[in-house]
Amino acid sequence: MKHTLSVMVENEPGVLSRVAGLFSGRGFNIESLNVAPTLEKGVSLMTIVARGDDAIIEQIVKQLRKLVPVITVKDFTQVQAVEREMVLVKVNAEDSKRAEILRITDIFRCKVVDVSIDELTIECTGDHGKIKAIVNLLSRFGIKEIARTGNVAMKRAMQID
Amino acid sequence: MELTGAQILLKCLEEEGVDAMFGFPGGAVIDIYDEIPNFSIEHILVRHEQGAIHAADGYARATGKTGVCLVTSGPGATNTVTGIATAYMDSIPVVIFTGQVPSPLIGNDAFQEVDIVGITRPCTKHNYLVQDVRDLARTVKQAFYLARTGRPGPVLVDVPKDLMSQKCEFEYPESISLRSYNPNVKPHIGQIRKLAQLIKKAERPLIYSGGGVISSKSHEELRWLARELRIPVTSTLMGLGAYPGDDEELWLGMLGMHGTYCANMAVNNCDLLLAVGARFDDRVTGKISEFAPHATIVHIDVDPTSIQKNVSVHVPLVADCKSALAALQKEMKSIKGEVNWQRKHEQWLEQIIEWNRLHPLTYIDDEVKIKPQYVVEKIYEITKGDAIVCTEVGQNQMWAAQFYKVKEPNTFLTSGGLGTMGYGFPAAMGAQRAFPDKLVVNIAGDGSIQMNIQEMMTVVCNKLPVKIVILNNGYLGMVRQWQELFYKKNYCATCMDAQPDFVKLAEAYGAAGYRITEKKDVEKVLREAFEVDKPCIVDVRVAQEENVYPMVPAGASLTEMLLV
Numbered sequence: 093m094k095h096t097l098s099v100m101v102e103n104e105p106g107v108l109s110r111v112a113g114l115f116s117g118r119g120f121n122i123e124s125l126n127v128a129p130t131l132e133k134g135v136s137l138m139t140i141v142a143r144g145d146d147a148i149i150e151q152i153v154k155q156l157r158k159l160v161p162v163i164t165v166k167d168f169t170q171v172q173a174v175e176r177e178m179v180l181v182k183v184n185a186e187d188s189k190r191a192e193i194l195r196i197t198d199i200f201r202c203k204v205v206d207v208s209i210d211e212l213t214i215e216c217t218g219d220h221g222k223i224k225a226i227v228n229l230l231s232r233f234g235i236k237e238i239a240r241t242g243n244v245a246m247k248r249a250m251q252i253d
Numbered sequence: 254m255e256l257t258g259a260q261i262l263l264k265c266l267e268e269e270g271v272d273a274m275f276g277f278p279g280g281a282v283i284d285i286y287d288e289i290p291n292f293s294i295e296h297i298l299v300r301h302e303q304g305a306i307h308a309a310d311g312y313a314r315a316t317g318k319t320g321v322c323l324v325t326s327g328p329g330a331t332n333t334v335t336g337i338a339t340a341y342m343d344s345i346p347v348v349i350f351t352g353q354v355p356s357p358l359i360g361n362d363a364f365q366e367v368d369i370v371g372i373t374r375p376c377t378k379h380n381y382l383v384q385d386v387r388d389l390a391r392t393v394k395q396a397f398y399l400a401r402t403g404r405p406g407p408v409l410v411d412v413p414k415d416l417m418s419q420k421c422e423f424e425y426p427e428s429i430s431l432r433s434y435n436p437n438v439k440p441h442i443g444q445i446r447k448l449a450q451l452i453k454k455a456e457r458p459l460i461y462s463g464g465g466v467i468s469s470k471s472h473e474e475l476r477w478l479a480r481e482l483r484i485p486v487t488s489t490l491m492g493l494g495a496y497p498g499d500d501e502e503l504w505l506g507m508l509g510m511h512g513t514y515c516a517n518m519a520v521n522n523c524d525l526l527l528a529v530g531a532r533f534d535d536r537v538t539g540k541i542s543e544f545a546p547h548a549t550i551v552h553i554d555v556d557p558t559s560i561q562k563n564v565s566v567h568v569p570l571v572a573d574c575k576s577a578l579a580a581l582q583k584e585m586k587s588i589k590g591e592v593n594w595q596r597k598h599e600q601w602l603e604q605i606i607e608w609n610r611l612h613p614l615t616y617i618d619d620e621v622k623i624k625p626q627y628v629v630e631k632i633y634e635i636t637k638g639d640a641i642v643c644t645e646v647g648q649n650q651m652w653a654a655q656f657y658k659v660k661e662p663n664t665f666l667t668s669g670g671l672g673t674m675g676y677g678f679p680a681a682m683g684a685q686r687a688f689p690d691k692l693v694v695n696i697a698g699d700g701s702i703q704m705n706i707q708e709m710m711t712v713v714c715n716k717l718p719v720k721i722v723i724l725n726n727g728y729l730g731m732v733r734q735w736q737e738l739f740y741k742k743n744y745c746a747t748c749m750d751a752q753p754d755f756v757k758l759a760e761a762y763g764a765a766g767y768r769i770t771e772k773k774d775v776e777k778v779l780r781e782a783f784e785v786d787k788p789c790i791v792d793v794r795v796a797q798e799e800n801v802y803p804m805v806p807a808g809a810s811l812t813e814m815l816l817v
Contacts, residue, residue: 102433105382110374117375147561154558160379160399163433 094123095149096168096175096245099138102161103129111138111162114155120144124177124242135163139244172248178217178241180205181227184234185212193233200226211236256423258386258416259284262350263292265393268425271321273297273312273686275305279325280365281352284417297686297715300707302329304679306336307705309347311680314666315641316687317470319346319400326352327365330411331372335673338376340407342670343491344468346400347407348393353382355415370411378406386419391426398429403436404556405468436555440572440580447568448527448551449584453592455525455549457601458484461508464491464669465530465554465574467662472496474578475529479503482585482594485605487516489531490654491669498658499638505605506614509537510805511651514612515605517803517811520545522604528552530574533563534670535807543810553577612803612816614655622796623772625649625724629656631776632694632722635783640692643667643681645701646674648730651801653696675704678721682708685717692720692783699725700749702790709762712788720782721790723755726797734800738815755792765789 101107108127115122123141130137142152149167156165168175185193190212197204197214200222206213216226220243227238256264262285266274273295278286289296299305302324309320320340324333330351340347354363370382379399381392389412396408452458466475472495479486479496480503486496487508496504506513508520520526526548531537533552538544544564551568552560560569570577616626629652632642642657643666644650650667659665666684668676681695695702702723712719733747756766765785769778775793782791803814 105384106370106374109371113374151558151562158556158558160431160434 093145093169094141094143096173096243097140097142097153097156098166098168098245099140099156100130100163101136101138102163103134103136104161107136107161108138110159111140111156114159115142115152118151118155120148120152126242126244139242141243166247168245168247172251173245174248175219175243175245176217177220177223177243178215179223179227180213180215180239181230181235182206182211182213182237183230184210184236186210189233193230196226196229202226254423255420257284257288257418257420258389258412259288259418261386261389261421261423262393262412262417263288263294264423265390265425266294266321267292269319269393269397271319274321274323275299275308275312275683276323277302277305277325277329279329279352281326281329281354281414282323282350282417284414285323285350285352296323297711299679299711301705302332303336303675304682304705304708304711306333306347306349307339307673307676307679308683308686309349310336310340310345311643311666311683312687313340313345313347313683314680315663315684317468317663319348319397320683321348321350323350324352325365326354326369326414327367330369331367334372334376337373337407337409339668339671339673339676341376341378343464343668344405345407346405348396348400349407349409351409351411353411353413356384356413357415359413369409373409376407377409378404380409380411382411383413383416386416387421389416390423394426395429395431399434403434403438437557437571438555438573438576440553440570440577442580444568444570445577445580445584448570448581449588451525451549451551451568452482452484452527452585453588456598457523458525458527458598459519459523459548460484460486461520461526461528461531462486462488462492462495463529463531464489466492466495469530469555469574470662471530471575471578472662474575474582477582478578478585481589483598483602484527485519485602487512487519489534489537489669490667492531493654493665494659494662497660499660502602507654508811509534509539510807511655511801511803512805512811513614513655514803514814514816515608517805517814518608519605521547521812523548526550529578530554532559535563538563538811539805539813540808540810543812615817616799616802617817619772619796621772623769623775623793625652625726625795625799626656627772628722628724628775628793628795629653629696631779632696633657635776635779636692636694640664640694641666641681641684641688643677643684643693643695645677645695645697646672647698647701648726648734648799648801649696649698649701649724651731652724655801657696674701678702678705678719679708681719681721682712682717685712685719686715689717694720694722694783697721697723698730699723699727699752700729703753706758709759709764709788713763717788718786719788721788722779723790723792724795725752725755725792726795726799727752728797731801733798737798737800738804739806755790759790767791769793
């Protein structure tokens with residue numbers, strides 16, 4: 093099962109390597125990893141997506157909490173959370189196909205961020221499913237390049253049963 | 254007062270009450286060595302950095318304090334890695350100071366540069382690269398705090414050379430506050446009550462004690478629990494000494510791969526297994542799905558990652574063993590009158606006597622050949638169990654664990670988790686430095702003693718009269734045993750018949766050397782060696798193909814034991 097872990101860490105040298113090393117050293121796989129500073133000075137937030145059964149994820153969470161620079165670890169699988177990824181897709185867009193690509197872009201509420209004679213670069217933000225869907229749709233035009241962030245997540249303020 | 258980085262480091266060690274450190278100098282730490290004579294800390298010069306870290310580890314295990322070692326950058330630092338991993342696996346508090354190339358050169362592949370913080374990340378509890386001399390004192394304080402609190406472990410502090418000569422105001426922090434580090438040491442009282450009720454109900458309870466009992470100094474609480482409630486005790490290799498090995502009624506011996514028949518059968522038949530400060534290592538559990546099949550398992554451990562890692566636990570209790578056992582003791586006292594503890598486990602204890610009668614821990618002695626178990630028994634008899642015993646790794650280690658009845662905590666020093674050959678001798682050196690007047694005996698094999706034999710010079714120079722007893726069978730015995738039992742006697746690369754003359758080697762270093770080739774001389778020569786006031790090697794030529802029994806083959810259930 094896929095788990096999204098939100099890990100608050102002290103922003104100090106080597107912390108990313110400590111976290112990543114914990115996963116690799118124990119044979120756990122990271123699907124995606126995002127790190128950025130938070131509002132609080134000296135604190136960064138990592139959003140890690142990992143797969144594993146309950147026992148593996150329990151170990152990961154406990155092991156993460158054991159690292160000295162780790163302040164908190166939350167598993168968003170059990171709570172309602174907003175999750176977003178962003179992707180930049182550079183796609184073949186000759187004149188005959190451009191209109192359709194733009195239609196898809198519109199439907200997905202994406203933005204065209206770069207244009208040339210035969211290429212479009214599209215920015216899309218959304219949950220994992222949406223990103224997967226647009227990449228899938230655009231692939232038939234011929235994707236030339238793709239750059240993708242991992243997941244970022246935040247617990248919803250209101251948890252609805 | 255302004256001090257240089259080197260002075261600050263040594264001043265911090267004084268503040269931490271460090272009286273001895275083990276080390277080896279080099280270019281990156283020469284400034285520290287320049288200052289050592291001006292401070293009250295004794296520096297013990299080893300002959301190899303691995304010796305330094307194991308000695309610091311042995312010092313820590315014997316005293317319960319934090320061991321310290323100091324080495325230079327690059328190869329000096331990497332030579333400590335095996336020792337750091339050894340301490341990490343066995344949760345031993347050690348602080349390692351490594352020199353680093355000057356700050357401007359870091360990352361430039363400078364002479365003797367290595368990213369030791371990166372290398373040791375997976376085998377330290379935490380590590381630091383100090384980047385500003387003003388951070389040094391705080392870092393050292395944190396390092397000691399982390400090493401000894403929660404689940405103890407090694408902490409490495411890497412200090413660039415240029416910081417050692419830079420000056421700043423010295424101020425040693427009084428306390429440490431790390432918002433991200435708050436080990437849970439107090440037990441949940443609801444869980445303690447639940448455990449008390451489980452003990453009250455249990456017909457066949459068993460205590461499975463580990464190294465955590467020793468490191469948390471909770472052996473008195475454990476002994477109270479066992480004796481007052483008449484619960485038998487088994488233990489891991491690391492837990493030996495927490496419960497007295499000479500208590501013939503409640504002590505079952507070690508469990509697991511080379512555990513006693515009685516302990517393994519007790520695990521298999523108990524209805525309550527109280528694991529304290531033990532981590533269900535695969536050498537202990539055998540086949541996990543068949544481990545303690547009839548028991549409610551309770552697990553007390555300060556490290557939450559140890560709980561539910563290997564076996565499924567019914568009652569988890571995250572706490573320092575001492576606080577948990579003290580709370581349990583209080584709870585049990587309050588319900589003590591409700592049960593006749595003297596009679597409650599009578600049948601269970603009778604069953605244990607029966608198992609012991611059926612298959613006691615024993616060996617087939619020989620009139621002529623010297624059996625290694627016999628030598629260990631003699632060591633126990635002569636020392637009356639009052640020595641600090643260290644071991645190397647392999648058959649010698651298992652025979653020592655089986656036949657030396659460890660009576661007190663911190664008196665049996667062995668590499669349990671990592672199984673580091675070459676550990677015992679330098680660890681003995683550290684223990685002897687901590688207790689100069691105690692008899693310290695290293696039980697060794699002829700293979701493993703050669704891994705750190707160079708420290709003979711250190712013990713001779715420092716007048717540390719460590720006794721090394723080599724159970725010399727001319728083999729890498731434990732691997733040979735596996736080859737015999739599971740690899741059709743293909744003794745590939747385990748025969749060590751080309752050996753140095755250990756007696757002459759000892760004498761060459763200025764120590765005493767003895768050789769025993771006849772059984773009748775064992776006791777006499779050991780007595781003489783233990784009385785001589787200098788380090789010595791006793792080379793005992795033991796039966797070559799003796800095996801360690803009982804043995805549970807790897808991956809088998811604990812009841813599938815090969816017996817003598």
